[in-house]
Amino acid sequence: MKLRISLHTRFTIWFTFLLVFLVGAILFVIEKREVNTIFEELKNKGLLMAKNMADLNSGSLRLWDTETIQANIQEQINEKLLYVVFYDLYATPLVYNQEIAGKKEIFSVSRLPGDARPDSISFQTQDVYLAKRVQRVLEIEIPIFVRGSPDKWGSVKIGLSLEDMRKEIRRTRLALILIGVSGFLLGMIGATLLARRISRPVKKLVDGTVRISKGDFSRKIEINSQDELGNLARSFNEMSARLLETREQMEETHKKLIQAEKLASIGKLAATIAHEIRNPLTSVKLNIQKVLEDDRLEAMEKEHLAITQEGIGQIEKFVKELLNFTRVSGLQLARFPVSQILEESVKMMVDSFRQKRIAIERKVDEGLPEVLVDGDKMRQVFLNVLRNAYEAVDQNGKIIISAALAGNGQAKKIRVRISDSGCGIPDKDWENIFEPFFTTKPSGFGLGLANARKIVEQHKGVIRVVKKRSAGTAFEILIPCEGEP
Ligand SMILES: Nc1ncnc2c1ncn2[C@@H]1O[C@H](COP(=O)(O)OP(=O)(O)O)[C@@H](O)[C@H]1O
Numbered sequence: 001m002k003l004r005i006s007l008h009t010r011f012t013i014w015f016t017f018l019l020v021f022l023v024g025a026i027l028f029v030i031e032k033r034e035v036n037t038i039f040e041e042l043k044n045k046g047l048l049m050a051k052n053m054a055d056l057n058s059g060s061l062r063l064w065d066t067e068t069i070q071a072n073i074q075e076q077i078n079e080k081l082l083y084v085v086f087y088d089l090y091a092t093p094l095v096y097n098q099e100i101a102g103k104k105e106i107f108s109v110s111r112l113p114g115d116a117r118p119d120s121i122s123f124q125t126q127d128v129y130l131a132k133r134v135q136r137v138l139e140i141e142i143p144i145f146v147r148g149s150p151d152k153w154g155s156v157k158i159g160l161s162l163e164d165m166r167k168e169i170r171r172t173r174l175a176l177i178l179i180g181v182s183g184f185l186l187g188m189i190g191a192t193l194l195a196r197r198i199s200r201p202v203k204k205l206v207d208g209t210v211r212i213s214k215g216d217f218s219r220k221i222e223i224n225s226q227d228e229l230g231n232l233a234r235s236f237n238e239m240s241a242r243l244l245e246t247r248e249q250m251e252e253t254h255k256k257l258i259q260a261e262k263l264a265s266i267g268k269l270a271a272t273i274a275h276e277i278r279n280p281l282t283s284v285k286l287n288i289q290k291v292l293e294d295d296r297l298e299a300m301e302k303e304h305l306a307i308t309q310e311g312i313g314q315i316e317k318f319v320k321e322l323l324n325f326t327r328v329s330g331l332q333l334a335r336f337p338v339s340q341i342l343e344e345s346v347k348m349m350v351d352s353f354r355q356k357r358i359a360i361e362r363k364v365d366e367g368l369p370e371v372l373v374d375g376d377k378m379r380q381v382f383l384n385v386l387r388n389a390y391e392a393v394d395q396n397g398k399i400i401i402s403a404a405l406a407g408n409g410q411a412k413k414i415r416v417r418i419s420d421s422g423c424g425i426p427d428k429d430w431e432n433i434f435e436p437f438f439t440t441k442p443s444g445f446g447l448g449l450a451n452a453r454k455i456v457e458q459h460k461g462v463i464r465v466v467k468k469r470s471a472g473t474a475f476e477i478l479i480p481c482e483g484e485p
């Protein structure tokens with residue numbers, strides 16, 4: 001199995017490496033320099049001490065007064081200046097402090113015998129057993145000249161304890177380590193914050209992608225930064241919005257396709273049935289007509305036949321409507337003012353409206369452009385909707401018909417609204433009412449709205465139910481002004 005390391009962890013690991021390396025390298029350089037400086041300082045100090053020692057004793061040297069020199073030396077010795085040795089010209093140790101008496105390894109070695117250059121100096125470090133412990137010592141040896149003469153008298157060597165320097169270096173190291181650790185900690189905190197700043201939007205992006213892969217387009221990714229990640233998130237949101245749009249379009253198309261297929265098969269079946277029924281029905285009707293004309297019939301028989309005739313009428317109506325619905329025919333386009341088609345449709349219903357005392361209110365805007373439609377078919381649409389409204393309202397009901405311009409530019413449309421104060425349509429039926437054969441009426445066929453939608457869509461228009469504030473129902477029919485069906 002492959003190890004999965006998150007972006008956040010990877011960033012932190014890399015940053016830690018980098019930080020450790022950088023801090024380490026910087027501290028290493030600083031430490032080297034600091035140690036060097038401390039050592040140089042000590043060397044300079046030691047050199048000065050050696051020179052002072054030579055100057056201080058030059059008088060006594062000339063007189064070979066070793067006792068005074070010995071006393072002088074003894075006075076100077078402390079835990080920093082561990083020893084002083086005066087050598088003669090032949091590197092024989094003449095005077096030295098008593099602490100190193102017997103320690104041949106210290107005083108028997110001179111670095112500068114026979115070296116006549118006045119500025120020759122010898123530095124060296126070594127471990128020396130003194131005061132019951134091994135100590136690291138810096139030895140400095142310089143030549144001594146007799147005052148007033150170019151001749152070398154001998155040399156003086158001093159031994160300086162390096163313990164103090166070691167302590168100082170240790171202190172410096174400690175301080176550097178402290179600085180390093182706090183620098184590292186601060187760096188880590190910074191790195192963690194930075195990693196989070198980077199990884200959080202990335203995580204959001206990842207979550208967004210996962211959501212989309214599961215088909216959830218609803219939520220946007222909230223990254224408002226103005227950097228590449230912000231741009232990415234914005235493009236991502238745009239992409240998902242477009243995906244959503246495409247998916248909705250696809251679903252819509254799919255629905256329409258299914259609808260069309262359903263209509264086609266219903267149409268075929270209905271057409272066959274209607275065709276098969278029509279001829280025998282006509283013959284039945286004619287025969288009944290003939291029988292009814294016979295004077296020998298009794299009143300009772302006539303009444304029965306009349307009822308049969310009525311039933312046949314009902315069947316004929318259904319067959320007619322079914323054929324009307326299933327027949328596919330082209331549009332006979334012409335230009336009409338919408339108000340004219342509306343008025344003709346209302347006129348066909350006027351008697352029915354009057355019987356039920358239904359009030360018709362018209363709100364048709366002035367100067368509406370004409371529409372390019374099939375007049376007969378469009379009248380059928382309005383008629384079907386008006387008939388439904390008529391059937392939905394009680395006595396003294398009200399129907400409002402309005403027409404106005406909607407949309408703009410190329411997509412100008414006429415919006416016709418037919419609303420009634422009737423019983424209304426329950427929400428659950430909204431998507432069914434346009435289905436063929438959907439009806440809630442005892443003697444309805446359920447073809448009125450299906451037919452209306454078929455015609456409106458043939459005109460590239462839209463028909464739909466819309467929400468209404470008061471009781472009742474409102475239908476909206478949008479017809480493109482410049483129809484190109
Ligand atoms: N204006 C309306 N008010 C209330 N219900 C309506 C209205 N228009 C249509 N409907 C509902 O839609 C159904 C389908 O209407 P339609 O296709 O014309 O068939 P039908 O009128 O034969 O029932 C109706 O049965 C009714 O339930």
Ligand SMILES: [Mg+2]
Pocket residue numbers: 384387388448449
């Ligand atoms: Mg109807």
